[in-house]
Amino acid sequence: MPKQPPEVRKHNFNEVALGYTEEQALEEASRCLQCPQPQCVKGCPVEIDIPAFIKLLRDGKYEEGIKKIKEKNSLPAICGRVCPQEEQCQKYCVLGKVGDPVSIGRLERFLADWERARGFNIPDKAPPTGKRVAIIGAGPAGLTAAADLAKLGHEVVIFEALHLPGGVLVYGIPEFRLPKSIVQAEVDYIRKLGVELKLGYLIGRTYTIPELLKERGFDAVFIGTGAGLPQFLGVPGENLGGIYSANEFLIRVNLMKAYAFPEYDTPIRIGKHVVVIGGGNVAMDSARSALRLGAEQVCIVYRRSREEMPARKEEIENAEEEGIICKFLAAPTRFIGDEKGWVKQMECIQMELGPPDESGRRRPVPVKGSEFLMDTDTVIIAIGRTPNPIIQRTTEGLAVTKWGTIVADENGKTSLEGVYAGGDIVTGEATVISAMGAGKRAARAIHEYLMSKK
C-alpha cells in the first residue's frame, strides 16, 4: 500500500498509509480464493462475512460490499486502519500459509473510504420499542452497542465525559494513523441512526448509574468506559516537569490538537531528547508523535527484547523507518531534575531475560550494578493503563475484580440487573475490534432483556 515517504511524513500529522487505489484494491481482491470454509472469518471478532464482501468488491459492487461489512461492523473505516489484522482475520487466511495473506483490512478500508466519499446510506430501523438505553462512554464499545440498539428500535443516549466522542480513537490514536475526520464521520453515521450524544457528562458525577435507572427513565445501561487511568513507574523524580503519562501527552496532542498550538489553545512542551518508556502501540504512537512535534531524537526504552514488544509489527517498522531508536532490556530507576524542576537525566538499569512469567513472556531481571545515565528533557511513560474507577466507586453492588475491571459475562451482563459492560473496562487494555465485539454482544443481550421485561 502506498505510504508517505518517512522523510516527509515525520514532519507532518497527515495519514501515513494512503490507501489502495481502485486498481490496487481490485487486484488484491482477486487474490482471494473464496474458500468454501473460510478460515479468515473465524479470526474476526465481529464475524464479518469476509469472502462475501471481497467478492462484491471484486465484481465492482462497492455499495453492496460495504453494506455486507456494515451488517456486522458500524466502524469499518476505523477498523480498516487500526485493527491488528495480522493477528486476526489475516492470520487465518489460507494464503498466509504459503505466502502473503489477503490484505483484508486494506480492502475493508477501501470500501469504507469509498462509501464515506459518497455519503452514507442509513439502514432501516426496527419500529420504536419505547425502551430507553443509556450508554456510558463513546469509545468503540459504546458506539457499537449504541448503533446496534438503535437499529433494533430502542431510544439510545450516549453519555461521554470528554467534549468529543470516539474514546481512544480521538484522544489516543494519533491523526497520522487514524484521521479524526474519519472518526467524526463514523460517529455522525451513528447519530443519523437516531442515537443522542451527550458530551461532557461524567457518569458517577453528573449522574450515577442508579440515578440513570431510577430517576432518569432508562431501562438498561451499558458501561463502555475503557481503561483510561495512566500507570506510573513509582520511581523517584517522576513528578518532575517534562515527564508525561502517555495519556496526557496523547490527549494534549490528539484531542486538544496541541500540535497546532497556538492556533489551538492547549500547549505541549517537547524537548530535544525524548525518551518513551514502554513497548506497545501506545509507546509507538507517543514516540512518533514526539518526532512530529520537532524532537531531535526519540528513543524508546523497553525492558524486554524486540521479540516481546507488544506493538503491531507494521507500526514498529513505521517508527524505525522514521528514525526512532529502540533501546531494549533497560528500565528506568530514577529521574534527575534541574533547578527549575524539569527533568534532565534518567537513570536506567540493564535487564536480562529470565524464565517466562505468567504472561508467557520471559521475565526481565535487573543486572546488579549496571545502572547508567541517559540525557533527556522529555519523558513519556507508556507502561499501561487501568480502568477508570469513577463508576466502580459510585455504583453500589457492582462487582469488580482486584484489577478494577468490571465483572461481566460473555454477553456483558454484570452483577446488577439491567447493567451491562464491555470493552477495555471489562477486559483491561485490548483492541478496538474486541471492544466492538463486546458492544455487539451486549447489545444483543440488552435487547433480549428489554423485550422479555414487561
Added chain:
Amino acid sequence: MYEILRVEELAPKIKLFEVYAPEIAEKARPGQFIIVIINERGERVPLTITGYDPEKGSITFVFNEVGKTTRQLGLLKEGDSIWNITGPLGNPSEIKNFGKVLCVAGGVMIAPMLLQVKALREAGNTVVTVMGARIKELLFFKEELKALSHRLYVATDDGSEGYKGLDFLKDVLASERFDRCVAMGPVPMLQRVCELTKPYKIPTVVTLMPIMVDGMGMCGVCRVSVGGQMKFGCVDGPEFDGHLVDFDQLIKRQRMFLPEERLSALLWELGGCECDGK
C-alpha cells in the same frame, strides 16, 4: 452550548458568570469544580463552582482574567454561549459540625469560600473568616462574608486595607482554639497557612489547583505528592490535608507551561491568528 445568564464584574479583572446548566446545578456541591471550553479550539479550563440554583437551573463561577482563555471568557456577554461545560467534578467538601472553623481565602478564591462559609454555618459551625488579596480593590464579597461569618479579618499584601500579610494569624491562633482550618487561594498563601496551623495540630484542608487537562483521572498531569503518595488533584481532590502536601513540587508543576501560556496570550493580544474568530 451553555447560555450565560448574568455577568458581573466583582473587581478589576475578576468576573462572575451565571450560566444555564440545569444538570450541573442539580448535582453541584461546595468544593466541586467544572471544566469550561470556550470554543472548538479552546483549552479545558477548570473553575470552581461558587453557587448553584437547581430551581433556576443555573450555576455561578468566578474567574480571574490571567491568560488567554480567561481573558477571552471575560469578553463574553449576557446571552452569549460557552461551547462545553463538564461537571460537577472533584469530591465535594466535607461539611459537618466540626465546632470552630477558620476559613482563609485569597484572591479569586474568595468567591468559592463564600459558598463554603455558608455551608459550614448551616451545619452549625462557628466560622472565623480571613479574606486576603494583593490590594484592597480586589476585596470583593466583603459584606457578604461579614454577614455570614462570626468574625471577619481582612488582609492585603500591601497593607492598603486590614492587616498586612497573614502574620497576624499567629496571634489569632495563639489566642483561640480552632477545630479545623479550610484554605483556598494561591499556593504561597496555602503554604503559609499550613505553616501557621501545623504547630497547633489544626486539621487543615487546602484546595489545590494543579494544572489539569481532562479533570476526570485520565491524564495524570494534576498529580501531587501528599504524604509521599501520588494523588490526582481532579479525582482524589481537589481538597487535601495541607500538612502533607509537597507545595514546592506543586509550585514547580504549576509553572510547567508558563512560556507557552505567555506566548499564546501575547499572540492573542497582537490580534494573533484569525482562528479566534475575530
